[in-house]
Amino acid sequence: MYTPLHVSVVIIEDDETVRNGYAYLINRTAAFTVVNTYPSFDASRNHIVNDNPDVVIIDIQLPGTSGIEALPVLKKMLPFTHFIVLTIYETEKLIIEALSNGASGYLTKNMASSRIINAIKEVMLGGGSMSPNVAKTLIRSLQKNQNSPLTKRETQILELISIGKNRSQVARELFIEIDTVKTHVKNIYLKLHVNSKADAIKVAKLNRLI
Template sequence: MYSQPEPRIVIIEDDQTIREGYAYLINHTSPYTVVATYPSFDSARNKIGRDNPDVIILDIQLPGTNGIDALPILKKLLPDVYIIMLTVYETEKTILDALANGASGYFTKNTPTAKLIEAIRDVVQGGGPMSPDVAKTVILSLQRNPDSPLTKRETQILELMTTGKDRGQIAKELFIEIETVRTHTKNIYSKLNVNSKSEAIQVAKDKRLV
């Protein structure tokens, strides 16, 4: 009986230890074969067509062309390829940009190899595997009210308020001045027609603004 060949994998990752570690473990602990590895998209660009991968494991923070910008180019070169993002970055914008540009899965770099091997199997079967923290970010984004009157920065500040952080902690986390936080907070109260942090949090939750 004819059986399908196991998927061919290409890894594009600038950290040599991570790149070689994943390649070794995938080759030795799974039925899949890593046919090539590259330290950047630019070094892979002219060769990856000949590699003919079924799945590409792609880092986001690459020298030269970054992973987000590489995604649509790879999908044009290899329309049927599945691309799993592997990154330390899990900001909402990065995740949504990656998925919008054609990523099939999204994992953070602390993901155990066994989970990554499972993800390879899942994507070739039509799934969209993600780290739990990434999936949570995507779900929250989809649940959020698209008609929110708040700007992205105001939403960030309000989200941090709901976790109990004060102005100083919010300023530190977002790398902005306390006075800037104060101004944004004033704007939030005005837009939501409230006079206190607790009222703002309640309205935000009721209207799904965070």
């Protein structure tokens, strides 16, 4: 794969160990340089324009302004920069929001570290880059039944339940209270005329609701 002569990168990641690990990986790659790293978007706000990076790697869950909220602001500040989301979250809502807000790539942290380097190369060449699970989620979203009786939030919750997440994990991932999850689950059961998680998943998959 062709690589531009030099690529400058900024990393916005709140976990210092992870942030330093990414920086080490990128800096030891020929023609790549990490020009700065930040623990949050708020910490980068007054400096990142001067950094003038070709690529920004940004997490979603950051202290203060979230990565999703930061993306459109960063796009205005750095109109010629490419943005890659690198996160543990792969829900449909977050993927679509990130891409709509200006991300050129969406990767999950459980992938091989070499994938980060390839993703930088891909976005520099004008392409997009996604982890396999992210691509599958996006494809499923496009294939869904548009006449679903479920709301977007109910669909998100059922999707997470269908991949084995419990209610506490669903609440954390969607940044909502566990009681809110329980209420949505009740509504899902009522709308799908089922009485169990297994039946809800079965009916939803049969009717292409998830």
